[in-house]
Amino acid sequence: MNLAAALQGALSQDVDERSEAEGDLELLQEHDLPNFLLSLSSVLSTDAHPPACRKLAGFVLKNSFEAKDSSDKKLLSNKWINLDPSIKSKVKEALLASLGSPADACRISPEIIAVVAAIEMPRGEWRDLVAKLLGNMTQQGASPQLKQRTLVALGLVCEAVEVLEPEEVDGVVNAAVQGMMDHDQPSSDVRFEAFKALYGVLGFAEVKLTNMDDRDRIMSAVCESAKSKDPGIQHAAIDCLVEIACTHFLLLQPYMTTILSLTAECMKGDEEAAHPCIMVFWSAICQEVIIHRGSVDAEPTADCRFIEEALSSLVPMLLEYLVTQEDLEVDLEGDDYDLRFTLGYDLRFALGYDLRCQHDRRATTRCLALIARTIGDAIVPLVMGSVQANIKASDWRRRKAAISEIRFILEGPSVEKLAPLVDLLLGMMKDPNSEVKVTTARTLGRMFELLHSPASGNGIITNSNLPRIIDVLVRSSEDTQSVSEKVCGAIYFLARGYEDAESMSSELPPFLDRVVEALISASEPADGTPFRLPASAYEALSEIVNVSHIREPGVTYVVEGLMRRIMKRLCMTLDRRAFALDDKEKKNNLLVRLCSLLQVIIQKLRSSGMAGIVTDAAHVLLFLFCRVFASDNSTVRDKAMLVIGALTNASGPDFGEHMPIFIQFYDVHLLSPISLEVIGDIFHVLEGKMLPYCDQIMEVLHKGLSESTLKPLIFSCFGDIALAIGKDFEKYLKDVLKRLKHDANLKNCADVEVDYVNHLRHGMLKAYSGILRGIKDPEIGLKVSVPLFKFIQAVCRDQSRDQSVSLAVADVLAQFHLTAGSWVEEMTEKAMINYHEGVGFF
Numbered sequence: 001m002n003l004a005a006a007l008q009g010a011l012s013q014d015v016d017e018r019s020e021a022e023g024d025l026e027l028l029q030e031h032d033l034p035n036f037l038l039s040l041s042s043v044l045s046t047d048a049h050p051p052a053c054r055k056l057a058g059f060v061l062k063n064s065f066e067a068k069d070s071s072d073k074k075l076l077s078n079k080w081i082n083l084d085p086s087i088k089s090k091v092k093e094a095l096l097a098s099l100g101s102p103a104d105a106c107r108i109s110p111e112i113i114a115v116v117a118a119i120e121m122p123r124g125e126w127r128d129l130v131a132k133l134l135g136n137m138t139q140q141g142a143s144p145q146l147k148q149r150t151l152v153a154l155g156l157v158c159e160a161v162e163v164l165e166p167e168e169v170d171g172v173v174n175a176a177v178q179g180m181m182d183h184d185q186p187s188s189d190v191r192f193e194a195f196k197a198l199y200g201v202l203g204f205a206e207v208k209l210t211n212m213d214d215r216d217r218i219m220s221a222v223c224e225s226a227k228s229k230d231p232g233i234q235h236a237a238i239d240c241l242v243e244i245a246c247t248h249f250l251l252l253q254p255y256m257t258t259i260l261s262l263t264a265e266c267m268k269g270d271e272e273a274a275h276p277c278i279m280v281f282w283s284a285i286c287q288e289v290i291i292h293r294g295s296v297d298a299e300p301t302a303d304c305r306f307i308e309e310a311l312s313s314l315v316p317m318l319l320e321y322l323v324t325q326e327d328l329e330v331d332l333e334g335d336d337y338d339l340r341f342t343l344g345y346d347l348r349f350a351l352g353y354d355l356r357c358q359h360d361r362r363a364t365t366r367c368l369a370l371i372a373r374t375i376g377d378a379i380v381p382l383v384m385g386s387v388q389a390n391i392k393a394s395d396w397r398r399r400k401a402a403i404s405e406i407r408f409i410l411e412g413p414s415v416e417k418l419a420p421l422v423d424l425l426l427g428m429m430k431d432p433n434s435e436v437k438v439t440t441a442r443t444l445g446r447m448f449e450l451l452h453s454p455a456s457g458n459g460i461i462t463n464s465n466l467p468r469i470i471d472v473l474v475r476s477s478e479d480t481q482s483v484s485e486k487v488c489g490a491i492y493f494l495a496r497g498y499e500d501a502e503s504m505s506s507e508l509p510p511f512l513d514r515v516v517e518a519l520i521s522a523s524e525p526a527d528g529t530p531f532r533l534p535a536s537a538y539e540a541l542s543e544i545v546n547v548s549h550i551r552e553p554g555v556t557y558v559v560e561g562l563m564r565r566i567m568k569r570l571c572m573t574l575d576r577r578a579f580a581l582d583d584k585e586k587k588n589n590l591l592v593r594l595c596s597l598l599q600v601i602i603q604k605l606r607s608s609g610m611a612g613i614v615t616d617a618a619h620v621l622l623f624l625f626c627r628v629f630a631s632d633n634s635t636v637r638d639k640a641m642l643v644i645g646a647l648t649n650a651s652g653p654d655f656g657e658h659m660p661i662f663i664q665f666y667d668v669h670l671l672s673p674i675s676l677e678v679i680g681d682i683f684h685v686l687e688g689k690m691l692p693y694c695d696q697i698m699e700v701l702h703k704g705l706s707e708s709t710l711k712p713l714i715f716s717c718f719g720d721i722a723l724a725i726g727k728d729f730e731k732y733l734k735d736v737l738k739r740l741k742h743d744a745n746l747k748n749c750a751d752v753e754v755d756y757v758n759h760l761r762h763g764m765l766k767a768y769s770g771i772l773r774g775i776k777d778p779e780i781g782l783k784v785s786v787p788l789f790k791f792i793q794a795v796c797r798d799q800s801r802d803q804s805v806s807l808a809v810a811d812v813l814a815q816f817h818l819t820a821g822s823w824v825e826e827m828t829e830k831a832m833i834n835y836h837e838g839v840g841f842f
Helices: 003-010 015-031 034-046 053-062 070-081 084-096 104-123 130-139 144-160 165-180 188-203 207-210 212-225 233-251 251-267 274-294 303-324 347-354 363-389 396-408 421-428 435-450 466-476 481-496 509-522 535-547 555-575 581-609 611-628 634-665 675-706 711-744 754-774 778-797 803-836
Strands: none
Touching: 003 015, 003 034, 003 053, 003 188, 015 034, 034 053, 034 104, 053 104, 053 555, 070 104, 070 675, 070 754, 084 104, 084 130, 104 130, 130 144, 130 165, 130 754, 144 165, 144 188, 165 188, 165 207, 207 212, 207 634, 212 233, 212 251, 233 251, 233 274, 251 274, 251 303, 274 303, 274 711, 303 363, 303 396, 363 396, 396 421, 396 435, 396 481, 396 509, 421 435, 421 466, 435 466, 435 481, 466 481, 466 509, 466 711, 481 509, 509 535, 509 555, 535 555, 555 611, 581 611, 581 634, 581 754, 611 634, 634 675, 675 711, 711 754, 711 778, 754 778, 778 803
């Protein structure tokens, strides 16, 4: 079979010819793998073959060594390992020869070499690969293509293997540095790949970097190239700096002046794409210092002071850069989550590669935030100099930038250093420009989030400044919608700070009425926007309720009044008709928010021993929630069900009086995982009081069994119902057992995913468990035990069952043991009585 002809046929536009050729290739690979691989490598490395044919040969060859699935990858590796050594040698020689080919098709050759190296080098094979690649770099008259692809191969091999010999590391570093400094190349591709090769080998180059001469040579080449006008070279050089920062940052002290100068040039230069790259470097430095300080294995003699000094010099550059950007108001309006860092993640990707197509302001602000975490209090006077210079500027953009600078440094410095900024920010809430007020409110919210902690006894909010804070926030909540929204967010974080603090009872209650009234007003539907949704206002109200000590004087009155006002707003929202699609979506979102807030209020009143307030309003509340069921949005309906569950738990057995309302609305369209869980809770609370409604509920549940995704949860719900109503479940037992027996048949699950089968079995076992615990009659129980044990036997034979199913089986068996023991005692006692009365045992 002619492989070249088959490859050519596989490229044909004719479907039949292409299909036949692909079949021939698969047949050759399956029946004669050695010649298949040898022929592919020959086609790839031979210039006489058509370019498209050679390119396809390269892709097929690479796919013969690697696969996405780990088991397939191991299979392919083993096939290569077991080949005749002479065949493998010829394939590898062809791959190395293809590096020098001018054909574009051979660009894949370095990747194939790296894949083969990853298989062989850990086994001690192809140990001369690095030496041969390095020989290409010193070869007389080597073409740019050969040097470029050799460097690519060296970089990829360094990434693919875990161990390199010291002489190999030396050779790769030397070749990379030589390539980096080779300005005589007609193309920058060789220099670019040299940086990538250095990047790949840096993980092995600890000895090289600890040697001062070698380190000076490497750093000189990298720093010089980082000033290149070629964006690709510049980015590659800074990537190498980042890698060094992530692995050997303590060795950078002699180069800090040079790197700071480089930073200044990058920030003032015209090539904006370099800005985020250099910010990644400094962010990596900060991250490593923070991790180093927190490590128990850190060298006690390692002094990071030189890093702090460099960062202190860097801060003024960053501040000047941020303040002078014309479109600052757009670029800095990111989510404050952008400033929250999880140490240890790959900054090169999180802050670098994903930002090169964007403006670099966020990379700069993130870097500033990390510097604040690194040098702590030392950053405050540096930033305050810029703040004071811009806070009273006539240009509102500069005032906004000054406030933003404060927000970026809040995580790091101490409360004592930042406390004076509270009055400054409160004063800026009177600024005539709404953009400035929005940024100020966001900064206050961020400050409260990070620094307001009464439980620790060291919070930014004190008894002396709280009255002014409340006064400013309440007044500002009446401002424009954008300002009001951020103010509500600040109130949310202010309230959240009291979650673990007893001081809530003495600090906030005097202002509670005003704050709640302000939030209610901020969330009031505006003219022309009947379904306005200021989410932050509702979140703040929920948090206020959550942290309130209900039994404190005046607090109960405020919370009860809030509940009735939200009930009224829910009624008004339900009464309004939405026509536009946008209004409909807003209405659904508002319904969710209102129900969520009422759920928080109900749960808080119950947990505080004030459930009577809820009970008094239960009838109206339930009717409102049932009206929400008319929504065609499943999220809205589920939220209503959750609140009904909370209402049931708060009302206790008295909720049975209101069940006639609920049952009018209960239908199959309400079934969902959440609603099924709530139904179980309702049965648990009401128990026998649910008997008048069981027929309708069981009918709805049986209809729901037609939906496969709900079936496991409906079976589990059957168990909850049986446990709640006990012997009265016998009425439904025949139909339930019929469904359980039907779904116990594994043939019905043959085409279903394993995860679903396990989920289904778990639900069925919960059904059996509830039935066994609920029905006390031994004769009925024995009837249940027969299909149960058949089901358990089938489950135990299936090796694909997961741990949750095994645990459920153990639980049911333990339950049966306990229940059967009581049955034996009961039946023995009856038999003895019959015997003594002369009736006989049975």
